[in-house]
Amino acid sequence: xxxxxxxxxxxxxxxxxxxxxxxxxxxxxxxxxxxxxxxxxxxxxxxxxxxxxxxxxxxxxxxxxxxx
Amino acid sequence: xxxxxxxxxxxxxxxxxxxxxxxxxxxxxxxxxxxxxxxxxxxxxxxxxxxxxxxxxxxxxxxxxxxxxxxxxxxxxxxxxxxxxxxxxxxxxxxxxxxxxxxxxxxxxxxxxxxxxxxxxxxxxxxxxxxxxxxxxxxxxxxxxxxxxxxxxxxxxxxxxxxxxxxxxxxxxxxxxxxxxxxxxxxxxxxxxxxxxxxxxxxxxxxxxxxxxxxxxxxxxxxxxxxxxxxxxxxxxxxxxxxxxxxxxxxxxxxxxx
Numbered sequence: 203x204x205x206x207x208x209x210x211x212x213x214x215x216x217x218x219x220x221x222x223x224x225x226x227x228x229x230x231x232x233x234x235x236x237x238x239x240x241x242x243x244x245x246x247x248x249x250x251x252x253x254x255x256x257x258x259x260x261x262x263x264x265x266x267x268x269x270x
Numbered sequence: 271x272x273x274x275x276x277x278x279x280x281x282x283x284x285x286x287x288x289x290x291x292x293x294x295x296x297x298x299x300x301x302x303x304x305x306x307x308x309x310x311x312x313x314x315x316x317x318x319x320x321x322x323x324x325x326x327x328x329x330x331x332x333x334x335x336x337x338x339x340x341x342x343x344x345x346x347x348x349x350x351x352x353x354x355x356x357x358x359x360x361x362x363x364x365x366x367x368x369x370x371x372x373x374x375x376x377x378x379x380x381x382x383x384x385x386x387x388x389x390x391x392x393x394x395x396x397x398x399x400x401x402x403x404x405x406x407x408x409x410x411x412x413x414x415x416x417x418x419x420x421x422x423x424x425x426x427x428x429x430x431x432x433x434x435x436x437x438x439x440x441x442x443x444x445x446x447x448x449x450x451x452x453x454x455x456x457x458x459x460x461x462x463x464x465x466x467x468x469x470x471x472x473x474x475x476x477x478x479x480x481x482x483x484x485x486x487x488x489x490x491x492x493x494x495x496x497x498x499x500x501x502x503x504x505x506x507x508x509x510x511x512x513x514x515x516x517x518x519x520x521x522x523x524x525x526x527x528x
Contacts (some may be wrong), residue, residue: 217409218344220351229350233343233474240479247480250471251492254350255499261354262503266363270514 294403301380302396310400339477349466361507
């Protein structure tokens with residue numbers, strides 16, 4: 203039962219997070235910062251597009267360099 | 271998000287997964303018999319339907335902002351991973367998903383396995399092969415239906431889009447009795463990755479309390495912007511690959527001379 207739950211958790215983790223956990227962590231942090239900025243008077247909508255713009259190329263180039 | 275956009279997004283995402291599941295069911299059917307493979311595929315679809323029916327109403331009961339924050343974040347992470355994979359494949363860094371090769375591999379393994387009858391299932395191996403294949407690929411379908419559907423309070427519509435994709439791809443696969451290798455799977459994956467990333471970012475930011483300039487119209491900039499970013503990355507990878515090939519070609523005469 204315990205092993206089954208752990209296997210299910212690992213499967214869900216792999217399904218959502220995928221091959222690069224750093225990207226998942228970076229995006230989750232960007233959402234958290236967006237929530238924090240939203241409590242102030244400053245606009246916060248720009249943060250997630252910026253995070254995508256930074257994290258996706260970074261992850262792609264890292265993988266490409268490693269496999270070259 | 272309009273009903274049409276929701277339908278298209280879920281339909282395309284489910285088409286990609288349905289192509290992969292169909293390859294496995296075809297291998298099971300051709301190698302082990304259609305009855306057992308059919309039972310396995312139908313049993314897996316039934317399990318996934320129960321999962322969606324059980325979780326769907328529970329998710330739609332969550333307050334909209336909390337739901338958008340959680341589902342949006344999960345969709346965003348999931349979408350970026352899809353897009354990343356599609357970019358790496360299109361850029362030649364990783365191999366394209368070869369349905370024909372996968373089909374031949376599964377077929378060869380299935381033809382070697384021993385036959386065993388269990389209850390009304392004539393061949394247990396064929397049943398489990400089809401069941402596991404459809405269940406594994408279908409989990410992503412269920413995930414997309416639940417996330418998109420619950421966010422828009424339109425799980426029946428999202429389920430209909432998934433059902434249409436599964437029926438269409440399944441019927442095409444059964445008609446040709448061969449893997450659907452001509453479906454531009456990576457292009458679809460790229461498109462779906464863009465959609466999942468864009469909608470995920472939009473909903474996650476809204477759930478976190480951000481206000482998009484132009485409200486829903488922001489998606490008209492966000493989605494093309496992500497697509498352009500993905501295409502630029504593919505172009506960059508292909509150019510890098512070409513430059514490496516030229517360097518290797520230029521270096522080889524020198525190496526031969528030395």
